[in-house]
Amino acid sequence: MSTLEEKIDEAKNLSMQIVKDSEEDRLMTLSVGPQHPGSGHFRFVIKIDGDYIVYVDPDPGYVHRGHEKMCEYRNFFQNIPHLERPVIHDSCNITYSYSLAIEDLIGITVPRRGQFIRAIASELNRLVYTEYWLAIYGIFLGHSTMFMWPAGDRELIIDLLERLTGHRVTHAFNIPGGVRNDMPYNFKEKCLTQVNYFEKRLKEYEHIFYNNPLLRQRTEGVGILSKEDAIKLGVTGSVLRASGVPYDIRKVEPYDVYDEIDFNVQYMKTCDSFARAYVPYLDMIESCHIIRQLLDKIPESGDVREKLLSNVKGPPGESFKRIESGRGALSYHIVSDGTSRAYRVKMSVGSFRNLLALPFLLVGSKLGDMPPIYWSLNYWPVEADR
Amino acid sequence: MGSITPDFRFGNFAGSIVQLVLVVVALLTVLILPIIFFTLFFVPLPVVNGQVLTPYLFFSMMVDPSRTLPIIKFLIHTDYFRAAVFPGFGFSALIAAATIFIERKLLAKMQLRIGPLYAGKIEGIFQLVADGLKLIAKEIIVPSGADKPIFWLAPILFVSTSAAVVSLIPVASGWVVANVNVGLIAIFGILGFFPLITLLFSWASNSKYPFIGGLRALHQMIAFEIPFFLSALPAVILSGSLNLSDIARSQNIFWNIFVMPINAFVFYISSLAELERIPFDLPEAESEIVAGWLTETSGMIFGLIQLGSYLKLYALSALFVILFLGGWYGPQIFPHELIPGASASNISLLKIFGLVGLYNAVTVNSIFWFMVKTFVIILLMLITRGINPRIRIDILLHTGWYKLIVLTFINLFIVLTLIYGGILGPGGMISPK
Numbered sequence: 001m002s003t004l005e006e007k008i009d010e011a012k013n014l015s016m017q018i019v020k021d022s023e024e025d026r027l028m029t030l031s032v033g034p035q036h037p038g039s040g041h042f043r044f045v046i047k048i049d050g051d052y053i054v055y056v057d058p059d060p061g062y063v064h065r066g067h068e069k070m071c072e073y074r075n076f077f078q079n080i081p082h083l084e085r086p087v088i089h090d091s092c093n094i095t096y097s098y099s100l101a102i103e104d105l106i107g108i109t110v111p112r113r114g115q116f117i118r119a120i121a122s123e124l125n126r127l128v129y130t131e132y133w134l135a136i137y138g139i140f141l142g143h144s145t146m147f148m149w150p151a152g153d154r155e156l157i158i159d160l161l162e163r164l165t166g167h168r169v170t171h172a173f174n175i176p177g178g179v180r181n182d183m184p185y186n187f188k189e190k191c192l193t194q195v196n197y198f199e200k201r202l203k204e205y206e207h208i209f210y211n212n213p214l215l216r217q218r219t220e221g222v223g224i225l226s227k228e229d230a231i232k233l234g235v236t237g238s239v240l241r242a243s244g245v246p247y248d249i250r251k252v253e254p255y256d257v258y259d260e261i262d263f264n265v266q267y268m269k270t271c272d273s274f275a276r277a278y279v280p281y282l283d284m285i286e287s288c289h290i291i292r293q294l295l296d297k298i299p300e301s302g303d304v305r306e307k308l309l310s311n312v313k314g315p316p317g318e319s320f321k322r323i324e325s326g327r328g329a330l331s332y333h334i335v336s337d338g339t340s341r342a343y344r345v346k347m348s349v350g351s352f353r354n355l356l357a358l359p360f361l362l363v364g365s366k367l368g369d370m371p372p373i374y375w376s377l378n379y380w381p382v383e384a385d386r
Numbered sequence: 387m388g389s390i391t392p393d394f395r396f397g398n399f400a401g402s403i404v405q406l407v408l409v410v411v412a413l414l415t416v417l418i419l420p421i422i423f424f425t426l427f428f429v430p431l432p433v434v435n436g437q438v439l440t441p442y443l444f445f446s447m448m449v450d451p452s453r454t455l456p457i458i459k460f461l462i463h464t465d466y467f468r469a470a471v472f473p474g475f476g477f478s479a480l481i482a483a484a485t486i487f488i489e490r491k492l493l494a495k496m497q498l499r500i501g502p503l504y505a506g507k508i509e510g511i512f513q514l515v516a517d518g519l520k521l522i523a524k525e526i527i528v529p530s531g532a533d534k535p536i537f538w539l540a541p542i543l544f545v546s547t548s549a550a551v552v553s554l555i556p557v558a559s560g561w562v563v564a565n566v567n568v569g570l571i572a573i574f575g576i577l578g579f580f581p582l583i584t585l586l587f588s589w590a591s592n593s594k595y596p597f598i599g600g601l602r603a604l605h606q607m608i609a610f611e612i613p614f615f616l617s618a619l620p621a622v623i624l625s626g627s628l629n630l631s632d633i634a635r636s637q638n639i640f641w642n643i644f645v646m647p648i649n650a651f652v653f654y655i656s657s658l659a660e661l662e663r664i665p666f667d668l669p670e671a672e673s674e675i676v677a678g679w680l681t682e683t684s685g686m687i688f689g690l691i692q693l694g695s696y697l698k699l700y701a702l703s704a705l706f707v708i709l710f711l712g713g714w715y716g717p718q719i720f721p722h723e724l725i726p727g728a729s730a731s732n733i734s735l736l737k738i739f740g741l742v743g744l745y746n747a748v749t750v751n752s753i754f755w756f757m758v759k760t761f762v763i764i765l766l767m768l769i770t771r772g773i774n775p776r777i778r779i780d781i782l783l784h785t786g787w788y789k790l791i792v793l794t795f796i797n798l799f800i801v802l803t804l805i806y807g808g809i810l811g812p813g814g815m816i817s818p819k
Contacts, residue, residue: 038673142776
């Protein structure tokens with residue numbers, strides 16, 4: 001037996017349910033999923049009210065391969081080829097911090113020439129990654145020339161890396177103890193000419209892309225991530241620097257030879273999608289300066305690698321090292337129990353941190369702003385899934 | 387960058403063409419000519435030069451070159467020829483094909499690529515044929531829950547509506563399929579059907595992304611149709627006619643673009659929006675809504691819609707030429723006789739092929755200049771695809787309503803001032819003959 005008040009409550013609930021349903025009906029749920037040309041190996045479910053996005057649910061994990069677990073079944077050297085799979089375009093950087101952490105654990109130092117070659121490979125790989133990222137940023141905005149130009153100019157640097165490491169994309173070049181090979185004959189001169197030409201090409205990107213008024217209209221003032229929000233959300237890399245925080249691991253915690261190099265941390269204070277697209281471009285120019293300095297300062301001869309046993313055992317303990325990759329801070333935490341295999345390996349990647357800003361920025365923006373905001377976050381789905 | 391494939395041999399290429407020709411000739415003699423011969427007995431035949439065109443007469447005309455001339459002249463002046471071949475569908479479809487090829491090669495050069503290379507051996511000239519065959523061979527997938535009649539009908543409607551626009555375009559004096567006195571209004575009226583077809587098709591697809599694309603197409607039309615009409619208005623005021631041929635004829639002294647450059651610019655921008663080309667390709671924005679209203683198209687449905695949009699590109703470029711660039715007028719570069727000094731009594735090669743009687747220097751010259759101007763405008767429309775990103779829908783609406791309409795009015799007032807000052811227009815100081 002229900003009282004009158006209960007009946008009134010029931011009716012109220014029902015009417016509220018109807019109102020809720022009709023509000024839900026106004027919304028359209030879109031799965032910007034793994035099959036969507038604007039997503040990558042990644043899905044986010046969005047709800048739109050007219051042209052405005054009201055709800056975002058990122059759903060990563062489509063390419064989770066368990067690299068951290070795989071590290072526990074292989075010795076320290078066998079880990080190298082599979083650890084660079086998450087970001088094959090930035091493979092020298094993702095193995096860099098791993099090698100640093102292992103060296104820290106075992107307690108060895110890399111020969112000086114090896115440190116320089118590592119830094120050169122790392123900077124060249126940063127160029128390759130950023131070019132690839134920029135190409136996709138261009139095509140996401142419908143600019144097909146900006147897709148083809150960086151994808152073509154990337155070949156210049158890939159040729160250099162092929163000469164240096166023997167592979168085009170996945171190099172497996174950084175290993176615990178140094179680098180695999182010394183620089184080939186005539187590499188220094190070749191590298192200088194290629195990088196100088198590359199810098200000239202970079203200037204043309206400004207004319208065709210960054211100074212285009214239609215691009216400015218579309219990206220300026222879009223997806224604003226303020227300085228405080230950026231620090232609170234914990235984003236790293238170019239996204240953090242575009243929000244006005246001059247934070248670069250190469251400057252804050254210099255590793256290997258970076259304390260001898262003179263370079264600026266590029267950052268912008270506009271905090272919008274355009275800034276996040278422009279800071280990696282400035283980073284590329286800065287990388288060219290760094291490569292020139294490294295080639296200038298590299299010792300003429302010497303070892304490039306500290307020889308280690310193939311199943312080298314670390315002492316029981318922990319080590320933590322981080323570097324600045326193309327997407328931000330990339331760190332490894334390695335726990336060893338004294339055997340030739342790691343007890344636990346934890347990768348902390350920049351992509352996953354930057355993903356946290358995606359729902360924050362997309363809610364309230366227009367559907368047309370989705371590609372410039374999403375891709376400006378410098379998010380690489382495969383790396384985030386690991 | 388190589389332009390010819392490495393294993394290319396001219397001998398093989400020529401040999402294959404000769405073989406093809408032989409096959410065609412054999413088919414013609416064995417199959418097609420007898421079929422024509424038999425059908426002609428049962429078809430009521432037209433009167434040419436006072437004689438009923440019997441099959442006997444037809445074949446004797448084919449054998450005797452001097453008698454071929456009347457039949458060709460007769461055919462050229464039929465309405466069917468105009469609609470199907472020369473200023474109509476066949477001609478514009480050829481131009482559309484050329485446009486697609488030029489676009490692919492031009493864009494490739496801009497982006498440091500090579501573009502189509504292998505099909506057709508030389509610069510990939512047969513790429514379009516290969517693509518067409520591929521599209522015909524592909525399965526047409528109709529989504530479940532789609533509104534089937536509209537889904538099948540929309541691509542055909544799209545092409546036929548584009549062809550309807552083309553049929554109103556004169557390419558030379560008197561060379562037009564439909565010479566309508568309200569030609570300009572008719573063109574704008576037909577263009578208004580496109581968003582309707584888009585919306586119907588996107589609704590019939592029963593899918594979310596096509597639906598958003600269809601709505602965007604509707605917004606785009608609302609934003610750009612008013613400046614599009616207004617930018618053509620001063621040309622009507624200057625010529626005092628809505629007939630496109632008359633508008634072109636009124637520019638035999640000076641081109642309209644000299645008195646209304648702002649309107650020409652507005653017309654160009656609005657055409658890009660109408661054609662859904664790259665700064666304004668919001669209804670097909672790939673990274674936002676997959677392929678927009680074309681998401682569910684497959685096979686020849688996609689092919690027909692592409693054909694329709696390139697026909698539209700030709701039609702709007704030609705309309706730009708007629709409204710602003712003086713139509714078919716240009717310096718006379720073709721001689722009045724094909725071979726100067728060859729009198730009619732001389733038996734020349736040209737007379738044998740019947741070309742002497744068909745050659746009209748003024749018409750040929752008109753068509754030549756019209757095509758040159760049209761291709762310049764087509765190139766201008768293609769180039770934007772290489773240098774611009776897509777814009778957002780609110781910027782699009784803002785541009786259409788706030789900026790372009792004001793610009794058209796400014797130019798309209800300039801033209802009106804010149805007319806009331808007695809300088810331009812009918813009866814003015816500089817008036818067309």
